[in-house]
Amino acid sequence: MSHDHRLPMAAPAGVYCERRAKRATSLGRPLVLFAGHAPARNYPTNPHRFRANSSYLYYGGPPVENAALLIEPGSDGQTGVTLIRPPAGPDDALWIGEPLADETLANAVDLPVASLAPPEGLTKLLNGRKAAGVVAPYPGTIRWAQQLSVEPANDDELLAIIAQRLIKDEYELVAMRRAAKVAGVAHLTAMAFTRPGKREADVAGAFRMMLESEQCDVSFTPIVTVRGEVLHGHGHPNTLQDGALLLVDAGAEEPGGYASDITRTFPVSGQWSEIQRQLYDTVERSLNAATAACVPGKRYRDVHDLSARVICEGLVEVDLLRGDPDDLLARRAHTLFYPHGVGHLIGLDAHDMEDFGDLAGYAPGRTRRPEFGNKYLRLDRDLEAGMCVTVEPGIYLVPAIWESKELTEPLADVVNRDKVDVLLRARFGGIRVEHTICVRDANGPEVLSEMVPTNADDVAGCVGKA
Ligand code: GLY
Ligand code: MN
Numbered sequence: 001m002s003h004d005h006r007l008p009m010a011a012p013a014g015v016y017c018e019r020r021a022k023r024a025t026s027l028g029r030p031l032v033l034f035a036g037h038a039p040a041r042n043y044p045t046n047p048h049r050f051r052a053n054s055s056y057l058y059y060g061g062p063p064v065e066n067a068a069l070l071i072e073p074g075s076d077g078q079t080g081v082t083l084i085r086p087p088a089g090p091d092d093a094l095w096i097g098e099p100l101a102d103e104t105l106a107n108a109v110d111l112p113v114a115s116l117a118p119p120e121g122l123t124k125l126l127n128g129r130k131a132a133g134v135v136a137p138y139p140g141t142i143r144w145a146q147q148l149s150v151e152p153a154n155d156d157e158l159l160a161i162i163a164q165r166l167i168k169d170e171y172e173l174v175a176m177r178r179a180a181k182v183a184g185v186a187h188l189t190a191m192a193f194t195r196p197g198k199r200e201a202d203v204a205g206a207f208r209m210m211l212e213s214e215q216c217d218v219s220f221t222p223i224v225t226v227r228g229e230v231l232h233g234h235g236h237p238n239t240l241q242d243g244a245l246l247l248v249d250a251g252a253e254e255p256g257g258y259a260s261d262i263t264r265t266f267p268v269s270g271q272w273s274e275i276q277r278q279l280y281d282t283v284e285r286s287l288n289a290a291t292a293a294c295v296p297g298k299r300y301r302d303v304h305d306l307s308a309r310v311i312c313e314g315l316v317e318v319d320l321l322r323g324d325p326d327d328l329l330a331r332r333a334h335t336l337f338y339p340h341g342v343g344h345l346i347g348l349d350a351h352d353m354e355d356f357g358d359l360a361g362y363a364p365g366r367t368r369r370p371e372f373g374n375k376y377l378r379l380d381r382d383l384e385a386g387m388c389v390t391v392e393p394g395i396y397l398v399p400a401i402w403e404s405k406e407l408t409e410p411l412a413d414v415v416n417r418d419k420v421d422v423l424l425r426a427r428f429g430g431i432r433v434e435h436t437i438c439v440r441d442a443n444g445p446e447v448l449s450e451m452v453p454t455n456a457d458d459v460a461g462c463v464g465k466a
């Protein structure tokens, strides 16, 4: 592996060669993977951090802006592979440091130096041929692909990439364990930092500080909120009040690009109220049942339905729902409280391969169920060893749901609306608990995020200790 800090490759060089060779066997036309470039708001030389496109990284593209990787059909991973490397600008050494030496770049990704070429090299090599592309969604990259007449890869071409990327190898797992561990430490730090009188922003800052010190980035904008019922709510405007729940949904991206995604919810004061504790325990039971069910051969949609069944049981126990849990599940009564899916793929992105839409998340022939709640499930494949997914059930009191006659009237006979209204008036918020896992064997998955406790007493014990 390379020792230049600008080339934090997750795998040994030869692994990238194998991945390219495997992809090339079923290629019918050249494939161009674009790295993309750093987004800037106005002044291009003050950009945000550059993060190369995930498919480009997977096949051994080094993290170099405006680079691209060409793979010819039938390539052995080296012959017929070209790494397009834009020339260094005259002032680059002054402003951004010495350019990477060709040998360093080539060695890191198992290509001969002769396989490196400037952008004109790609124009010459394609020579008017139609190529398939995976185009990072940045203006300069889109323009370049259009100039080259590169077409977006079709479904069959993408499915071949998806099939490879779905199953994580040992190197990817090492990177994912690191991303989970760094995020785990950051979560524990954030919990320890939480107490009444602090602000959401203080807790978010504590989380980010730990990531920075481990040279990791956030894998998405952290959600740190006392309004956990806003499922992906951003901004940290609130001060933490005694009695409130704080939801922290945040993950790390390690330098090679692999992500973790972890959620914990806990009382700001370290003390659960009775109803908070009851509903938390239900979410944790759902999490544990769904996590244990993630074994090879299991349909992920059934994992979702199992998690929802446990939520129904718990909602009956606290008299928020009334009836038989199986009937409630069949009528989707849980969606009033648990309106999202149980999780998604994770890997080189927190939502791995969601740039391919449902082609990655849904097995061929499967489509999303159309109804409220169920339609938000992002994954419906049969699980296989090596797949990494999240498991993230929740219970929320969402005012907009309870204001909707369309959603609530058909279920009015099974809902204890008086109790719902009490919780809404108290601004209960929401509870979500999320693991990042790797599917292993029939004994159950590897829980990459297990260092952050989920048991209600253990979680409360982590709060306010800093
Ligand atoms: N944080 C985004 C998610 O959990 O899916
Ligand atoms: Mn999350």
Ligand code: MN
Residues within 6 Å of the ligand: 261, 343, 344, 390, 392, 434
């Ligand atoms: Mn998630």
